[in-house]
Amino acid sequence: MENIHILIADDMEAHRRRLERIINSVDNLSIAASAKSGYEAVAYAAIKKPDIVLMDIEMESQMAGVKAASEIHKILPDTKIIMLTVHQDNNIVFAAFQTGIVDYLMKAAPKEEIIEAIYSAYNNQSPIRPIIAEKIRTEFARIKKSEDQLTYFFKIIANLTQSELEILKLLCSGLKRKEIADIRAVEVETIKKQISSLLKKFDKNSTKEVITEVNELRLFDLIKDIS
Amino acid sequence: MENIHILIADDMEAHRRRLERIINSVDNLSIAASAKSGYEAVAYAAIKKPDIVLMDIEMESQMAGVKAASEIHKILPDTKIIMLTVHQDNNIVFAAFQTGIVDYLMKAAPKEEIIEAIYSAYNNQSPIRPIIAEKIRTEFARIKKSEDQLTYFFKIIANLTQSELEILKLLCSGLKRKEIADIRAVEVETIKKQISSLLKKFDKNSTKEVITEVNELRLFDLIKDIS
DNA sequence: AAAAAAGGGGAAGAAAATTTTCGACTTATT
C-alpha cells in the first residue's frame, strides 16, 4: 500500500509530539512536516504537497486554523484536511467544513480513531460524524448543486479523455457495450473498463444516471455531434 | 508554429460566418466549434478545450455572453476568452474583464486586428486597449494582490518542481548560478534554464524580485529548510 | 571596454503521469 504523507499543524508542542508518535507508529503513514502556526502550515503544504493535513483549529498566532485550512484548500484542492478541536463548538466546526475540510476529530480522540480518520479521508470516504452530520449533509448537498450543476457537469466533461467522450456519445445513443466495442474495434472488456472510469469521473454508479443527467441538461444534441 | 484552436460564439449567423472565414484564411488557426448561444459555447468549450474563445458579449438567448465567459473560465482557466462587442459600453466590458476575459474587440474590427488579438491572447500578452485601459489595469492590480498575495505566491510554490524548489532555496541563500551548479553537480547552463522557468512561473524578470517577495512574506526560514 | 553574471529560446533525452487495452471476477437483469 502506498505511503500517505501527513502535515501536522498545531501550536502546542505536546500535541504535535503526540500526533507524530501516532503517525510514526503506523507503517505506511509518514510525516511531511510539522507546523507551529497556520502560516507555516500553508507554506509547508505548498512545499510538501501532503495527502492529509491534521490541523488544530484553535490556533490563533499568525494565522487562524480555519483561515489556514481555507488557504490550503485553495492551493491544493485535493489535499484532505482533518480538523482537530477541543471544545466541540458546532458553529466553528461547521464554518470549517465550508472552507474545505473533510472531517473533524476531538483532540483527545484515541489513536485508533485518528488513524481511521486518516484512511477514510485518503480514500475519499467522509465518515461524517453524528453531531453535526445533518446540518452539514443538507448544506453540502445544496452547495454542490448551486456550485452550478452545470459548471460541475461541464468540469467533468472537460476531464474526459477522447475515448471516454466518444463512448459517452455512443452510450447516449442507446448502444450496448458490445456494439460500442465493435464500432471502436476493441474488446468489450476495454469498453467496460472505460465506462467504469467514466462513471467514476461522474461519481455515478450506472450509465443510466449519467444519461439521465445529460438529458436533464439538454446536452444530448451537443454531445451527439462530437467529432 | 502550432495550431491554435478557436471556439466562436455568436448568435448571429452572419457574424459567425465572417469569423469563420477570417480564421480559415490563416494557416495555423482552426475552428474548434461554432456556438449559437452562451450555453452551447460552454458545452463546446468543455468538449473541445479550445485555446481561444471569440465570444459575442451581447448574446442573450439561453445564456448571456458574460455569464458564459465566466463559466468557461471556471471550467478551463487557461483558455483565453476574447469578447466581441458592438457598442463600446465600458461598464459591460469591465464587468466581463472581471470574469476572466483577456481582451475585447469591436465586432466590426478589421480582420488584421482580430488575428492580432488572437495571437496576443495565445501568447499571454494582453494588448489592453486604450479606452478602458487604466480602469482595468489599476483594478486588476488590486484584484491580483487581494486574491491574497499569499495564496497567489503559494500556488506558484506548489507548482515548482523539486529542482526548482531546491534552486530557489539556494538562490535565497545568496548563491550564484555557478555555485548552485556545483552543488547540484550539473552544468551552469542547466541551472540557468531552470532559473528561467522559475522566473516564468513567478511571472518575474529577475531573481532579485523573487527573493524580495520571499523576504516580504517572511518565507525565507521556511524555504531554507526544504529537505 | 572587457569580463562576468543574468536571462531568453530551443531541442533532445529521461522520467513521470495518463490513457488504453484486456483478462478475471462479482453483481444485476432478463
Next chain:
DNA sequence: AATAAGTCGAAAATTTTCTTCCCCTTTTTT
C-alpha cells in the same frame, strides 16, 4: 442459465512534464 453491467488490477502505449545542455542577447561588475 444466460446476458449485460460493473469493479479491480496490471501491462503496454501514449502523452506530458522535467532535466539537461547549447547558443545567443542583455545587464551588471570590475
